[in-house]
Amino acid sequence: MTQPARTAPTLAEVAEAAGVSRSTASRALNDSPRISEETKKRVRAAAKEVNFVPNARGRALAVGRTEIIAVLVTEPLSELFSDPTYSEFLSGITEELSESSYLPVILQASSSHERNRAREHFERRSFDAVIDVSPYKGSELLEVLRELGVPTVLCGQLEGHPYRDVFSTVYSDDEEGGRFAALAMKDRGRKDIVAVLGPQDNPAVVDRLRGYRAILGESLPDENVIYTGWSSGDGYQATRQLLARAIHADGVLCGSDRIATGVIAAFNEAGISVPKDVSVVGFDDHEVAARIVPALTTIRQPLREEGRMAAGIALDMINGAAPTTTVMHMQLVQRDSL
Amino acid sequence: MTQPARTAPTLAEVAEAAGVSRSTASRALNDSPRISEETKKRVRAAAKEVNFVPNARGRALAVGRTEIIAVLVTEPLSELFSDPTYSEFLSGITEELSESSYLPVILQASSSHERNRAREHFERRSFDAVIDVSPYKGSELLEVLRELGVPTVLCGQLEGHPYRDVFSTVYSDDEEGGRFAALAMKDRGRKDIVAVLGPQDNPAVVDRLRGYRAILGESLPDENVIYTGWSSGDGYQATRQLLARAIHADGVLCGSDRIATGVIAAFNEAGISVPKDVSVVGFDDHEVAARIVPALTTIRQPLREEGRMAAGIALDMINGAAPTTTVMHMQLVQRDSL
DNA sequence: ATTAACGGTGCAACCGGTTGTACAACCATG
């Protein structure tokens, strides 16, 4: 077919082909009201003819934007994406940006090498905005972004971090989610409740527990709170140990749906019926939640909407909007495990 | 501390501060031999003083490069990264680029929306090169890249695809890996061998099987070849079915280490000893391989090196090198399961 | 003393777009 076009057509060529000046060609292609319909048509035809696409570098220099937004990930990617819920979040971002001309790219910055490169490109202004997916760590980069004044959106709740009025923040209300889960247990009449959470140092875990306690108070003593990992296996192990310790429980609040699947599996194995003997509530509304038996009652975290929101705010900030803080609401999804 | 610097310092300011012209300042910062040591010192000091970092947009326009390399992912990210081995590959890329000034970014292009955005930015020349991680699909984008003449590296073996002499290719020799695994079985004296592979339509699976057969020939009949998924559960299920069908086997060749863990679990459960009664060989040298009991003998695919190689080739192509095809070699890792 | 060679520097053009402003052509109005 066509030979590989090593040299891309420039605006000048389009202008010449259409018999107008560069400036007119530019305005015509950008649909300026100052150009006549007829000229626009001619220029567009010429552009199509030579297969013209405005060069990003020239355009970026002129308009002061690269139209690229970096999604900053400071953990190893495999850690992040082993939880498929995160791709929901990303989908939200791309969904929101799909109507704009902005392109999201993922920037891994887990090693210090990577962070240095990232820092360099931030300083060079390679990106118009940054969405930080896991702002708990990597504060050095945040500091850089702050100094440079790069529009930045933090996803996650940072307790009293120093950037509140410089960066935007989007997060789901984990405490609210915890309250919803605990409330559901209470309404169901469950009294002896155990919580199988994720890692103790995770901020979301802390908040969710606070939510549980806001409802259950003393009826959820420390010895009934188990910290573990996020996986199904962790839930399984934790439940086995519970049973071994002969702790009576008629309700288990889980830190994630994956944990919940493990918990349910362990109960099944022990001949304990869910939800007849014991109620289980998950967290996340992971895709497996609806598929397991019994279908899992869980707390839905609006990750996709969070992504959309983050991207939307990033665009607003690029256009000069002030930083904002947005709290997304959790939702109880009633299924069969309660 | 310092106020957010909304407006970054330009080269002109540095030049003025150092009392030289812009061109001299530029040359000094780029370490041109035409500038005296003394002037360089002065300029560098001035640059440090005002905290100067060359603006990516201006620089990109002048030198014709953005110094950003896109890592193109055409599958959902969660699918790719649920297998942690892939982050090895990415580490290889960043490792190789860390000595250059290039920044790798991940570009997800699984939806058609995303592909359109990506296409647009390719046309605009937002990236200096592209590394396609899963070039089996998304050939439309490859076509665009070909036409634009963007340096592109494909990771994976594409049987007779039409881009061989336009793009570079890097892949591991799966057939060789298959031979190594089968050879190890043979040397161990195993005769009745079963293969539990991944999906039948996966090119790597096809090649690995070809490698097995190159060594085992007729002693690996079709009825002993099982196609399944990549997960531990798949290996477990497949083995259960084997046992149910009372097929005698003294060796199992697995398509992935995760499959192998499931296989071993099923044998253990059935009271069959690995490696006394039956030998198991995995594939990938996944991080769990060394940790399970018995430690898994497996075929190591040099993913990190593949990543480094891909990035290196991308850099070479940016500098005008011709496309190349690189085959990485597999390696047998001897542990206890054989 | 004249000139060639050379190291160091600055002017100006360039990369490829966008945009403020001047200007020409046209129309309607007084």
Add this chain to the structure above:
DNA sequence: CATGGTTGTACAACCGGTTGCACCGTTAAT
């Protein structure tokens, strides 16, 4: 017919760097 207001276009400057080339002041060679 002169005037003023539109409308459509082009010139030129600008974004922020890099780079070819001319120029200057030395020093060394003739």
